[in-house]
Amino acid sequence: MPHRTELYEDAPSACWPIIYSPDYNITFMGLEKLHPFDAGKWGKVINFLKEEKLIADDLIVQAREATDEDLLVVHTRRYLNKLKAGKLAVDRGWAINVGGGFHHCSSDKGGGFCAYADITLSIKFLFERVQGVSKATIIDLDAHQGNGHERDFMDDHRVYIMDVYNRYIYPGDGFAKRAIKRKVELEWGTEDTEYLQKVHTHVEGALNELKPDIIVYNAGTDILDGDPLGGLAISPQGIVKRDEIVFKAARSRRIPILMVTSGGYQKRTAQIIADSILNLHSLGLIDKELASSGAENPKVENMIRDTTKDLTNLSLQ
Template structure:
């Protein structure tokens, strides 16, 4: 496991809004239209938020302060993000000719907002002993010292670090449930041989990233392909969650709810229907709530225009079942 820096801890947020959902209008990523060269729908966060029509005060994060970032990301890594080529390599869009201030404004700042959103929504889940949802985040290809796959900051690792630091009596053992179609190699590299972090990862082994070193951190994994149906996938998920919770007994669940496993996704190459995604999320939340385990949901990948509608329907379904924001 990477040795996280020991720093003087900033204080946890003093006030968590009544609605445990994090969103900022700056989540959406735009860079002079160049973002359209990547299949990722960088506008999906705003679409989901407007579909939800949230009533009441929700979490509005600021840009993640450096005092939080340096707990996980070393200074040399943060310094490397001043160079356009480093960001180009991570998000796979030809933006290396854009000046660094533009990239920080249009690419890094939205991801800093989303990273802080994950941390604060995680705090909301712990303090209300139920749930938090960040309408962005889930940068599961980013580790403490590397970035890639449209992921810059390791918001999953950062969230786990800070909730453990801020709420040591409440959170020691964390279960990461990663259901994005891609292997979550970033957080896996950060938590290799960490006994207090249990990683469940369902992914397509035939696509990016194929990180064999990171796979050593997966304590319950399963591979899926285009032939697997909703019924098969959801049955496997039920079995996996029952096993992981019974064996590990986590204090907190971080749910990486990628929707790139949905039918037609150009990168995920899996075959889960929209209704299957909605049922998947309900299953994860049901196991969490029935076992009295706080859960944070982050959105992660999903590369179709219809993803936003499916995510919004799923969160509305969670709200109807568990009264999240009404």
């Protein structure tokens, strides 16, 4: 019997399926400036989208905090001394949590700035509560291996994991790698052309191998050239194109997709995330009207056919 929770209350239909809370932004008497992570980047993303008139405060889904009972769906009581985005993605066809993506945290252990296993929790809630959701694919394109969700779904054949990461950096979790169905290990300084070709090839391959009921897309921006922790050399335009590739692949197959923003340790990453969301909107891959129409609506299917181009001729500019 599912436990009682406020995380799965229906969001207002007038809202974009973009999830945010001011609480995402962490401050501590200025000490956050000493840390490589931009603790205020999520608020900056929202502000950039407001400036472009895409969203307004009353059109955003406010994130709810998970209770201990909610977190116990994944975490042990010993370990415990945010999260309606998954259902929203299924209901609307897509959702973006401007935060989240804590992919180093597993059910009983945190790591790498990650305190809660939100990816695992999203998927387990969907399996428990949403009829018709029995298979999930995680596409993890953060620069780091997503060892937390990999450990959690090690023996769960309902979850297909694709992970593309710098092979030489944290966490180097050999045990967790056993859970990866499609593993792409990158070299130091990998650039746009090679990276985007690999992302395109393997996203298509993963979704052709198994068509899931939901995609959880971990869209880290720590792949950006100059990131102090990522070690890769992807341009801002490359990040925008990467997100486009993933959303086009999902839309062409009419698979709901939940995007979380994960790592990214430079001040300019907030603008890049906002630019990517604006690009997805300009291409018709995310849309408020689409969101309220449902993924199986004929109008949506026509939109998919109109906006999905031949990715074999993908421009890498």
